[in-house]
Amino acid sequence: MTNITEGTLLALSLLGLLLIFGSQDAWASDKDSEPQKETVVLLHGLARTERSMKPLEKSLSCQGFKVINIGYPSRKFPIGxxxxxxxxxxxxxxxxxxxxxxxxxxxMGGIIVRAMFAEFHPHxxxxxxxxxxPNKGSEVVDHLKDNPLFVxxxxxxxxxxxxxxxSAPNRLGPVDYEVGVLAGTLSVNPLFSNWLKGEDDGKVSVERAKVxxxxxxxxxxxxHTFFMNKAKVKARVTSFLRTGRFLP
Structure with a gap:
């Protein structure tokens, strides 16, 4: 049997420790170097909650995005x-x-974003x-804004x-970042549609959705109400986030 000196044993022991801790450092480095996911922030509309955006949240999560679905007290404070x-x-x-x-x-979530980034936006x-x-407002509000029940x-x-x-949206300027707008053309409220000009979704006209x-x-x-739950809407949303286009 080959004789192993005390110095050789010490060297082998130190090498073993180096391999162990070196491997752990390598694993940590690999983990740290994993690319961060792009984040998508969801903002619901007026008098709704983040629950209304849950189907869209699930869809975007499945597409590989990190999703932050934010609730905010839309009925308690002014837009600013x-x-x-x-x-x-x-x-x-x-x-x-x-x-x-x-x-x-x-x-209204879109107006919140425009208000947040009216002066500057992050890099x-x-x-x-x-x-x-309602990027140019809604005639429905013109007719009902002084109605106690509406308020x-x-x-x-x-x-x-x-x-x-x-009005809040009309005092905001043009957008200077990439924005894609999807507007609805099906109304289930003939009274409101009678107040709106051209095609509409029952609350906002197609023309006034533009910015x-x-x-x-x-x-x-x-x-308007369930627009975000539709499969074709989810597909167009993902397409725009990926490519900047509403591809079919």
Whole structure:
């Protein structure tokens, strides 16, 4: 049997430790170097909750995005204050560390995003998809903003969504980031549609969904309330986030 000196044993022991700890360091390094997922922030509409965006959240998660589905008290504060609250919540979640932070909004959620980024936006702001946004206001609000029941149900923010030049959306400027707008053309409310000009989804006309500076616009034959749950809507949302186009 070969004689092994004390020095040789010590050297072998140290080599073993180096291999063990070196391997662990390598694993840690591999884990740290995994690419971060692009993040998608979901914002619901007026008088809704984050639950209304759950089907879309599941769909985007399955597509490999990290999804943050934010709830906010849409009926309790004016739009400017709501935008500040949402921005603070996003800052607290450290979501700006992601390579890209996209937004998908329903209805008034799109106005919240425009208000947040009216003056400046982060360098890693990705693409924004707005579903049925009242980007130029809604005639429905013009008719109902002084109705006590409407005010009780929709709060201060609801009253700010009219079509007059001083309404919240009309005081916001053009967008200077990638925005795709999907608008609905199916109404189940003939009374509201009678107040709206042209095609509409029962709450917002197709024409008033548009915003200056948008890069893509498409209509789909669905109504306002459940627009975001439709399979073709989910597919177009994913397409725009990936490519900047509403590909079929």
């Amino acid at each position: 204050e709501l935008a500040g609250q949402v921005k603070e919540k996003l800052n607290s979640l450290d979501c700006w560390d992601a390579p890209k932070v996209h937004f998908v909004t329903h209805s 890693n702001l990705g693409r924004v998809v707005m579903l049925c946004p 009780a149900l929709n709060g201060q923010a609801g009253r700010q969504l009219g079509t007059d030049p001083e 200056e500076g948008m890069s893509e616009f498409l209509t789909l034959p669905y109504n």
